[in-house]
Structure formats: structure tokens, C-alpha cells
Amino acid sequence: MKLKELAAGLPFPYEITGDENTEISGVCTDTRRLTEGSLFVCVKGLKTDSHLLAGDAARLGASALVTERKLDTPLPQVLVKSTREALSYLASTFYGDPSKDLKLVGITGTKGKTTTSFLLKSILEAAGCKTGLIGTVCVLIGDREYEAGLTTPDPIEFQKILSRMREAGIEYVIMEVSAHALDMHRIDGTRFEAAAFTNLSQDHLDYFGTMENYLKAKLKILSMTDRMVVNVDDAVVRQAVDALGVNYTPVGIREKANVYAKQIEVIETGVRFLLTFHKRFREIINLRLSGIFNVYNAMIAAALADECGIDPEHIKAGLEAISNVPGRVELLDTHTPYRVILDYAHSPDALENVLKSLRQSTRKRIIAVFGCGGGRDRTKRPIMGEIGGRLADYCVITSDNPRDEDPMEIIDAIEAGIRGVTQNYEIIENRRLAIRRALSMAQSGDTVVLAGKGHETYQEINGVKHPFDEKEIVRELLKEI
Helix, strand or coil: CEHHHHHCCCCCCCEEECCCCCECCEEECCHHHCCCCEEEECCECCCCEHHHHHHHHHHCCCCEEEECCCCCCCCCEEECCCHHHHHHHHHHHHCCCHHHHCEEEEEECCCCHHHHHHHHHHHHHHCCCCEEEECCCEEEECCEEEECCCCCCCHHHHHHHHHHHHHCCCCEEEEECCHHHHHCCCCCCCCECEEEECCCCCCCHHHHCCHHHHHHHHHHHHHHECCEEEECCCHHHHHHHHHHCCCCEEEECCCCCCEEEEEEEEECCEEEEEEEECCCEEEEEEECCCCHHHHHHHHHHHHHHHHCCCCHHHHHHHHHHCCCECCECEECCCCCCCEEEEECCCCHHHHHHHHHHHHHHCCCCEEEEECCCCCCCCCHHHHHHHHHHHHCCEEEECCCCCECCCHHHHHHHHHHHHCCCCCCEEECCCHHHHHHHHHHHCCCCCEEEEECCCCCCEEEECCEEEECCHHHHHHHHHHHC
16 A cells, blocks of 8 residues: 555645655554554654654664654655544554444443443344454454453554454444543544443543543543443433433433333342333343343443344343353352352442442352552552452452552552451452462352452563463362362
């Protein structure tokens, strides 16, 4: 593809200096991955400015640059106001605008994105649709599974995945849309067949600074679709969407909604409820997932499917077909008289939801093992300590992904929150030993919940990801015990 053809996909002014007929063999933002003939996009990051790496890119074989200022180099350059905004369009054009041949469904919100995605995938497949998924746990192209990196991939990887999905004959692509992706323009130019806003609670304040900024980033998804589904029981989300004056389908339990659930009953196998659509569809749903929050996830998935024209019988069948979602209130097969639950809860609201949900189905004690990630929002650490102390019968505070922080400093912050609530806790920094302690003290009727890691199979310490699959670790520890 020629440079001028690639630049023609930009929806805003640009200037080409040098040979506009230069052949481009790829698009790249990382000199470590640059191949000869690539267009190197100079992006300003949080820590580095790759305009400073233009010389390295030229030596490594880049054929042209995309820049925000004219650089002293013989390579052709495409000058734009924001290279970060340009990147999404350049990647899309390079891969042949794959999203135009696919039906994309986007899901944003602090919690519930992954579960809602898997529920919607099940519904669409029950309707006979060939479906792909892009999310936190994995990327699925039909039946083939690929490892996920970011919740929403970077623009180049995103367009490459969509291109593969188009080649595989995928009809619907369900994707989790993170606030970071929206704020950093990773999916600019994308149009969604339908989209949903699940909820909003404290998370990622290390990046956004305030909840207002966090909300503002997520609200960008409203401009990318004409069919929006909103959880109106979340007052902050409802008020923010109403203020923008856009049309949407309201979903809820407490507030007036077009799609709603009633007669909710927590049962041993999950939760049963009456799902109603616009007063034209009423069905009892036997959801094999625990917790009221999963009723919301199911309603949102159902509403999205309805927006896509899926028949009610397929919605019911798809919702009832799911028995677990990786790392989301996932019951491990331990053959013990107590339950072991794996959950990704790593924010205050998520931890509170999962502990309250498990309380409803736990006959005796809840033993919670949790920590907080390093290099992230520090303010949530004592809050999560207080929540654990208040809602669990016993807590083992441990390390999560400390990243570049001292694990004990993170644990001290958690302890500051739990100390005033209960004395029924202990600190074991080594996460494997912390899990062993919880399993050793568990008795018949108890629930051990391992919170924070969920589907992750690593622990990040000092910038290195060490293998740490809690499913496998639980199996090994039970043999030892």
C-alpha cells in the first residue's frame, strides 16, 4: 500500500512531506517490533515520546513516519495534530477497514464486561451466529482461543484481530471496551451495532485522577452507536447519559426500565428470575451463575441481543447454557466439603459484590484471600481492607501483582482499613502460602474466595511476570494438605 493511500483514510487534516508513493508494508509504534518497510507512528506516551526514536526507526528500516512535528530525517513524513488519534485510522485502512464487514457489539463499565460478553456470546451462538470475542480473558475467533493482552487491544493489534475474524467468516464481534481504550483513541472510527454501559465504580484513578474523568472517558462509547443499553439502576451512569440527551434502552431492577428482572430467587445452582422485555416477552431464566450482579449482566446481554434482532427463545437458551465464566465467581472442582471460588475482584465495589453474593449461599464461614495491585490506584487499598473485614469471617491479606512496589507497603495500606473493623485476619505476603493457609483452615460448609487474580496465570513482581495459575496451585496445595 502506498503512503498516500494509507493517509487518505485519516478523517482530519494532514500533510505529507517527501515521496507520497512510498510503499508501506506495515504499521508500527514500537521499534522493537519494527520490520523493514513499515510506517512508524511516533506516539507520545505517558513516559516516553517516540518522536525521539525516529532515527532508530529509520536505521531499522522504516519507510516513512507519522509525526506531530516535522523531524530532521530524509524519510517521508505524515504530519498530523495527534499521532495517537491517527493511529487507529491508519491501522484500520492498512487492514482494509475490517469492522465494516463485521457487526461489533461493545460493552463498557467498571464491572461485568467479561461476564456480559460471555453471556452474549452464548446467546448469539444459540441463534446460530458465528461469533468472535475480544476481552480481558482471551480472544476467541469462533472456537479458536488466543491469549489476550489488554482488555481492549492497541489499534494495530485490534485491527489485525478484526481482519482475522473477517477472514474466518465471523458475523458478530463482542468486545470489552475499557475506559483507557476510549481515552487513548484505540478504537476511534469504530461503529457498534449495539453497545452497553454496565455500571461505574471506583477504579483506575491512578490514570484518570477523578471519577469525573473516568466517567467522561467511558461516555465516549455513546457516540459510536445508535443502539445503547444502559443500567439505569446505576444513578451516576443514568444521570450522565440522560444529560447527553441520547436515546437508549434502560435495563434495571429497581428503576423503571424496558428490560427488567423480578421474582429474583437465589438458589443453590445460581439464581432464578423473571426476565421481561418491553412487556412483550416474559420468561423464567434459570441462570447458573451466582449473585444479583449476574442478573444485571444477564439482563444487559439479553438487551444487547434484542437490539441485534435475536429471538427470545435463543436469548433464554443462551443465558441458561452458561455455567461459569473464567475467573468470575468460578467454582473450582476441588472435591472438598468446602467451596473454593476464584474471582477477579480487584476493586472495592467488585470485592463487596462478590462477598455479599457468596454470603447468601455460604452455610458457615467466608474466608477471603486478597491483596491489591501495585502501580495502581492507592486510595482503594484501605477501602478494600475495610470491605473484606466487614463482609468476610476471616481474611488472609496477601500480595496480588505488586509490580514495582514493595508488597508489604501495599499490604500495610490494606491493613489500615481492616484494623478498625475486625481482628479476624492475618498477613501472609507470599500468595501461595496465603492460599495454603486458607485451605488448611477451611471446614465443611465454608467458602474460600481467592480474589484479585481471577483468570490471570501470572504474578507480576518487579516488572517480571512469574507463572501463577491459582487453579493449578489449589490442586497442588490440596494434594499437599
